[in-house]
Amino acid sequence: MKTVTILGATGSVGTSTLDLIEREPERFAVDALTAHCDVDGLASAARRTRARLAVVADEAHLPALRAALAGTGIETAGGASAICEAAARPVDWTMAAIVGCAGLPPVMEAVRRGGTVALANKEALVSAGALMTDAVARHKARLLPVDSEHNAIFQCYDSAAPASIRRIILTASGGPFRTWSRADMAGVTPEQAVKHPNWSMGAKISVDSATMMNKGLELIEAHHLFPIGSERIEIIVHPQSVIHSMVEYCDGSVLAQLGTPDMRTPIAHALAWPYRMDVPGEQLDFATVGRLDFEAPDPERFPALRLARAVVAGNPSASAVLNAANEIAVAAFLSRRIGFADIVAVVETVLDGYDAPAPATLDDVFAIDREARAKAEQAIKSLSRTQTSVSTNQAISN
Ligand code: NAD
Ligand code: MG
Known part of the structure; x- marks a missing residue:
């Protein structure tokens, strides 16, 4: 069982990651899922995957998240610092799929605890540059590129x-x-x-x-x-x-x-690395x-x-x-x-x-x-x- 956290679980990369994880429930266990303010998307994903924690960045949406997850036993939290705390929890694999430099503090938390971080959030690396790659080396973390070009x-x-x-x-x-x-x-x-x-x-x-x-x-x-x-x-x-x-x-x-242009391929590569996993869908047809x-x-x-x-x-x-x-x-x-x-x-x-x-x-x-x-x-x-x-x-x- 690989324990995983998805930062930015409700976005395009986040939902593609969930799609892969939900196909193999015996292989992956979800720890934390985070979103900016999409309570419905986050609560639904947390219920489906039986996540342990769901976090919204915008605290104003925390009461709605609590209500949506009442009775499930799933922990809830709100605010930018709660996202960093979620990223700092020990897991085997973290997907960094928040958009923009807002994702930098949680990515750095995951790096500091020496985790394996699948990086979609390019703005975080562009902004922090050598500070991030130095921290990766210092904390013996691992960055797995998810951006399709960098994964290639x-x-x-x-x-x-x-x-x-x-x-x-x-x-x-x-x-x-x-x-x-x-x-x-x-x-x-x-x-x-x-x-x-x-x-x-x-x-x-x-x-x-x-x-x-x-x-x-x-x-x-x-x-x-x-x-x-x-x-x-x-x-x-x-x-x-x-x-x-x-x-x-x-x-x-x-x-x-x-x-084919399907983000699930580079995400799956990072998720299964150093092994491989099945991705359903269209095969490349050269003709x-x-x-x-x-x-x-x-x-x-x-x-x-x-x-x-x-x-x-x-x-x-x-x-x-x-x-x-x-x-x-x-x-x-x-x-x-x-x-x-x-x-x-x-x-x-x-x-x-x-x-x-x-x-x-x-x-x-x-x-x-x-x-x-x-x-x-x-x-x-x-x-x-x-x-x-x-x-x-x-x-x-x-
Ligand atoms: P998206 O807009 O679909 O999703 C962004 C996610 O980040 C959502 O879950 C949103 O709730 C969350 N978020 C937004 N602002 C936030 C904030 N201030 N605090 C916390 N969470 C916040 O974006 P996307 O297309 O999935 O892209 C995510 C990242 O992956 C970007 O850095 C993008 O450049 C990179 N990327 C995306 C693709 C792709 O195919 N979509 C491909 C390569 C790289
Ligand atoms: Mg790209």
Whole structure:
């Protein structure tokens, strides 16, 4: 029996993880499940899996959670610190599937107790960087990458002989606007941006895929997980999302991991590791796929790639800035406060001239994160002011 905790159990990755765990109840026992505020989803999952503890991050929802789980014997708790306490409980395996830097404190709790952490929550690693990988080494924890590209690299990467690796090739679908001009992308709506051509995912990562900031975050993530030098990590657009990433060795061999775009495959790999487990569903049908296409990414139409490349090669504290500003800008886009092209423009404004020492502690990371969020809000406000005055001027001249 493997004991498991799922941080972010009600999201896209969280529910895929539950799907796998619930298929093999004799193999997995659930300790804690956490969510932000989806009481119904959390309570239902806790009942089905007979979890020991269910936690909501938003304390205002704790009374509803208590009521939903009354009489089941399942413990309940609420608040961000309760999520950290849940993450600190001893289990064999923790899924880190909270979205955003909000997931960093609980991930670090799981790392500090020396656990095996399946990492979907890329924003946590992007923000904390070496502080997280150092803590993993110090506490003898293990990070198993769940992001499909990083899981693919993990499956192809010979960690015993990193010197024999020539480069890592990170594949990108290119998102829903791969072939669109910059002018056409300016009018993209949240509804269009969250519709990914190949993957079904949460709203934030879907928007990140559309701006290609997701690939930027993944470049930084790969740089921390597979430290061969960021200049040796290349990005290639592969619209079919069949090859999830590749590793090239010094003898010219290129190893790739392929599969259908189903997150249950990388999740299952991390869940069963170092063994394998069955994942039901569609098999890859090569005759139907027919062909695999590749094209160079275009940093002109997708400037997020250029920003991430500069950040990964430069000041380590800038990663936390890039991530925080992006989280704020994506939320502003989803609530229709800014346009699609403004997302990366806001991130660039916040990064512009940013210069601070590398964070020495997690508190430093949180301070950098808070400051970048405040600057992003300012940039969004001044954008809305400019847009209001432009439309007022247009109304006057009409
Ligand atoms: P999602 O929005 O579907 O789910 C997010 C989960 O986090 C939910 O359970 C939500 O309740 C919880 N949450 C949100 N804010 C929280 C907060 N402040 N405190 C505590 N919990 C909070 O997101 P997702 O698509 O499942 O993505 C989760 C993470 O996995 C992200 O970092 C994403 O980049 C990464 N990821 C997702 C996919 C995918 O296919 N969805 C693929 C690769 C990586
Ligand atoms: Mg990915």
